[in-house]
Amino acid sequence: MRKSKNLIETQPEDQLLDQTLRPGAFKEFIGQEKIKGNLKVMIGAAKGRKEPLEHILLYGPSGLGKTTLAHIIAKEYASSIKITSGAALEKAGDIAAILTNLQDGDTFFIDEVHRLNKLIEEILYPAMENFKLDIIIGKGASAKTIQINLPRFTLIAATTRIALLSSPFRSRFGVNYRLDFYNQENIEKIIERSAKILNINLEKEAEIILAKASRYTPRTANKLLKRSRDLAQVKGIKTISPGIVKETLGMLDIDELGLESTDRKILQLIINNFHGGPVGIKTIAASLAEEEETIEDVFEPYLMQIGFLTRTSKGRIATRQAFEHLKIKQERSLNV
Numbered sequence: 001m002r003k004s005k006n007l008i009e010t011q012p013e014d015q016l017l018d019q020t021l022r023p024g025a026f027k028e029f030i031g032q033e034k035i036k037g038n039l040k041v042m043i044g045a046a047k048g049r050k051e052p053l054e055h056i057l058l059y060g061p062s063g064l065g066k067t068t069l070a071h072i073i074a075k076e077y078a079s080s081i082k083i084t085s086g087a088a089l090e091k092a093g094d095i096a097a098i099l100t101n102l103q104d105g106d107t108f109f110i111d112e113v114h115r116l117n118k119l120i121e122e123i124l125y126p127a128m129e130n131f132k133l134d135i136i137i138g139k140g141a142s143a144k145t146i147q148i149n150l151p152r153f154t155l156i157a158a159t160t161r162i163a164l165l166s167s168p169f170r171s172r173f174g175v176n177y178r179l180d181f182y183n184q185e186n187i188e189k190i191i192e193r194s195a196k197i198l199n200i201n202l203e204k205e206a207e208i209i210l211a212k213a214s215r216y217t218p219r220t221a222n223k224l225l226k227r228s229r230d231l232a233q234v235k236g237i238k239t240i241s242p243g244i245v246k247e248t249l250g251m252l253d254i255d256e257l258g259l260e261s262t263d264r265k266i267l268q269l270i271i272n273n274f275h276g277g278p279v280g281i282k283t284i285a286a287s288l289a290e291e292e293e294t295i296e297d298v299f300e301p302y303l304m305q306i307g308f309l310t311r312t313s314k315g316r317i318a319t320r321q322a323f324e325h326l327k328i329k330q331e332r333s334l335n336v
Contacts, residue, residue: 020198021194021197021198021222022068022071023068023072024072024075025072025076026039026040026072026076028193029065029068029069029072030182030186030189030193030218031065031182031183031186031190031218032064032065032069032179032180035069035177035179038175038177039056039073039076039177040076042054042175043073043076043077046077047077051152052104052105052152052153052154053073053077053107053154053174054154054173054174054175055128055154055155055156055157055172055173055174056073056154056155056156056157056173056174056175056176056177057113057156057157057158057159057162057165057173057175057176057177058070058156058157058158058159058177058179059158059159059160059161059162059176059177059178059179060160060178060179060180061160061179061181061217061297061302062160062217062219062297062298063215063217063218063219063220064179064180064181064182064217064218064219065179065218066111066158066179067111067158069179070083070107070109070156070158071109073107073156074107074109074156077105077107077154079105079106079107079154080103080106080107081106081107081108081109082098082101082102082108082109083109083111084098084108084109084110084111085110085111085112085115086110086111086113086114086115086116086159087112087115089110089116089117089120090117092119092120092123092135094120095120095123095124096123096133096135099127099133099150099153100133100148100150102150102151102153103151104152104153105151105152105153105154106151106153106154107154107156108153108154108155108156109155109156109157109158110155110156110157110158111158112158112159112160113157113158113159113165114159114160114161114162114164114165118166121166121168124155124169124172125168125169125172127150128155128172128173129172131149131150131151132147132148132149132150133147133148133149133150134146134147134148135147135148155173157173160297161293161296161297162176162178181215181216181217181301181302181305182216182217182218183216184208184211184212184216187214187216187217187218187221188207188208188211190218190222191210191211191221191222191225192207194221194222194225195207195225198225198226200225200229200240201238201239202225202239203239203240203241203242205241205242206228206240206241206242206244206245209242209245209246209249209256210224210225210228212256212257212258213245213249213254213255213256213257213258214258215258215302216302216305217302220258224245224248224249224252227248227251227252228240228244228245228248231244231247231248231251232244257306257325258302262288262298262299263299263302263303264326265288266288266295266299266300266303266309267303267308267309267326268326268328269284269288270284270309270316270317270318270322271318271322271323271326271328273287276317276318276323276330277315277318278312278314278315278316278317279315280315280316281295281296281315283315284316300316303322306321307319307321308321308322308325309322
């Protein structure tokens with residue numbers, strides 16, 4: 001099945017702007033206050049003891065700032081950061097090459113860590129616990145194990161699917177932090193900050209509309225702001241008004257709550273074809289020609305966050321709020 005094409009997918013020309021908008025310090029990072037507070041204490045204590053930070057696992061839906069936090073942690077601790085992704089580490093030699101080139105106090109960041117294969121995980125166990133790397137030379141009865149001492153590094157891992165990590169792997173992280181969706185107020189602050197950086201004139205009401213359509217996600221909020229700026233520029237308008245924002249959302253087929261075409265298709269499928277549910281994820285994926293992982297990682301978290309979808313042991317169920325939002329009359333009473 002084909003991969004989902006997000007309507008506001010990051011374009012190559014946006015990547016430099018994304019780097020510009022990324023906060024570089026805790027004081028610039030809006031939201032996730034409890035996590036920031038814990039990390040500040042952790043970093044301060046580690047600096048005082050002149051020890052490396054404990055390994056950190058960040059998880060939660062995409063676009064909430066896991067990668068940004070990893071960079072900020074490294075910067076606040078004054079360490080270099082080496083970055084890779086779980087999918088890029090295919091062989092034992094890949095992880096060995098990275099680990100042996102680290103320096104004391106370095107930060108090693110693995111994004112999409114749930115995509116690591118089990119062999120790489122097992123190599124990381126002694127590296128995380130004892131800062132040692134076990135290398136097997138040869139095969140069969142003549143095989144020998146050589147142990148290499150590694151520098152004292154900090155592993156920061158990020159994932160959208162923590163359930164896919166094995167229990168032994170999760171237990172080796174000193175702290176686990178879940179990033180939650182942002183609230184309306186914080187998203188508005190993020191949009192206001194980004195508008196200042198990009199030198200965009202933005203009316204307050206337009207800011208509110210953008211925030212409501214942002215799926216409570218900073219990455220999405222910034223993308224919608226940039227697309228609104230593009231439309232205003234093409235029209236020769238210097239200030240982004242509510243009208244410009246609404247026109248931008250209409251062009252992207254995004255409604256006032258941030259639902260994209262696929263979000264609505266999922267809800268309409270459950271409501272129209274299965275009378276509101278329950279219906280299994282495999283059935284939804286096959287009916288929409290989408291991958292199960294895409295539905296679970298990209299679309300379901302937000303639909304559940306706003307109360308339009310619930311998961312049960314029997315499958316997914318569309319709630320009363322979903323019926324009302326799509327203006328579909330309920331044919332039977334719902335228990336959700």
